[in-house]
Amino acid sequence: MSKSYRPPDYAEYHFSLKEGALASLEGVVLVAVIGYFFYRSWLACILLLPVFVLFIREKKRDMAKKRRQELSLQFKDLVLALSANVKAGYSIENAMRESYRDVELLYGADSPVCLEVRHMLRGLENNMILEKLLYDLGVRSRVPDIMQFADVFLIAKRSGGNLTEILEKTAGVIGQKIETDKEIQLMVGARKMEQKIMNMVPFLIIFYIGTTSRGFFDVLYHNLVGVAVMTVCLLFYGAAYLVSRRIVEIEV
Numbered sequence: 001m002s003k004s005y006r007p008p009d010y011a012e013y014h015f016s017l018k019e020g021a022l023a024s025l026e027g028v029v030l031v032a033v034i035g036y037f038f039y040r041s042w043l044a045c046i047l048l049l050p051v052f053v054l055f056i057r058e059k060k061r062d063m064a065k066k067r068r069q070e071l072s073l074q075f076k077d078l079v080l081a082l083s084a085n086v087k088a089g090y091s092i093e094n095a096m097r098e099s100y101r102d103v104e105l106l107y108g109a110d111s112p113v114c115l116e117v118r119h120m121l122r123g124l125e126n127n128m129i130l131e132k133l134l135y136d137l138g139v140r141s142r143v144p145d146i147m148q149f150a151d152v153f154l155i156a157k158r159s160g161g162n163l164t165e166i167l168e169k170t171a172g173v174i175g176q177k178i179e180t181d182k183e184i185q186l187m188v189g190a191r192k193m194e195q196k197i198m199n200m201v202p203f204l205i206i207f208y209i210g211t212t213s214r215g216f217f218d219v220l221y222h223n224l225v226g227v228a229v230m231t232v233c234l235l236f237y238g239a240a241y242l243v244s245r246r247i248v249e250i251e252v
Contacts, residue, residue: 007116007119007136007137007140008140009140009142010064010067010068010071010140010141010142010143011064011142012060012064013060013061013063013064013067014060015060015063019063023055023056023059024056026055026059027051027052027055027056027059028052030051030052030055031045031048031049031051031052031055032045033203034048034051034234035048037202037203037206037207038230038231038233038234039221039227039230040221040222041221041222067112068141068142068143069181070111070112071112071113071116071141071143071146072141072143072145072146072174072178073178074103074106074107074111074112074113075113075143075145075146075149075174076145076171076174076175076178077102077103077106077107077113078099078102078103078113078117079149079167079170079171079174080167080171081098081099081102081103082095082096082099082167083164083167083168083171085098085099086163086164086167087164092130092157092163093124093130096117096120096121096124096130097121099117100114100117100118100121103117116137119133120133120134120137130157131150131153131154131157134146134149134150134153134154135150135151135154137150138150138151145170145173145174145177148170149170149174152166152170153166188248191247191248192248195244195245195247195248198244199241199244202237
């Protein structure tokens with residue numbers, strides 16, 4: 001077990017060295033493309049630094065969301081494994097230890113759920129109660145299903161409820177939500193592709209006209225009026241991008 005694991009706040013995301021380098025490269029390319037097509041100026045690329053910062057922030061938000069979705073999917077299988085092991089006669093603490101082996105086979109030792117289960121097992125070894133460890137995961141994960149499970153589990157343990165039935169129902173509810181989310185993502189998949197294509201259209205139009213009719217856009221560059229016009233166009237483009245992004249983001 002890794003001794004250096006620090007339980008993360010799943011609302012935040014910290015790039016690895018490789019991810020940070022790749023995201024930075026993408027951000028630099030984005031700023032260079034905007035600076036060239038809208039201003040034809042390297043100075044504009046420097047002034048567009050806020051776009052780079054916003055891109056990195058949005059990239060981290062997307063990665064954090066993806067990690068939460070991954071954890072939610074893996075947590076469902078953890079609950080199913082817990083239910084099976086409790087049915088087999090294990091105490092809930094020992095069932096957690098046995099369930100770790102199951103999810104490790106499914107997702108690998110470095111998966112989010114395995115890292116979290118190892119953290120809980122270390123907590124149990126230090127005489128922490130499982131209810132508190134699950135509640136901590138629910139708070140940090142920002143995943144409603146995990147938080148609700150932690151609340152129900154805490155109440156069931158204190159009141160002597162049927163843990164096996166609770167575990168089975170919880171896994172069923174989480175599974176249904178995941179399937180519903182998959183269906184929704186499948187339905188909007190084509191719209192997301194259309195959105196990405198439409199985001200590229202303004203640049204393709206400028207590139208096409210600028211290539212086939214050289215000098216056509218010269219009046220818009222390197223003068224105060226042209227810069228003002230292109231800045232307004234860029235602001236409209238940014239607003240349209242944000243609106244289209246929000247439209248295709250549907251959460252269950």
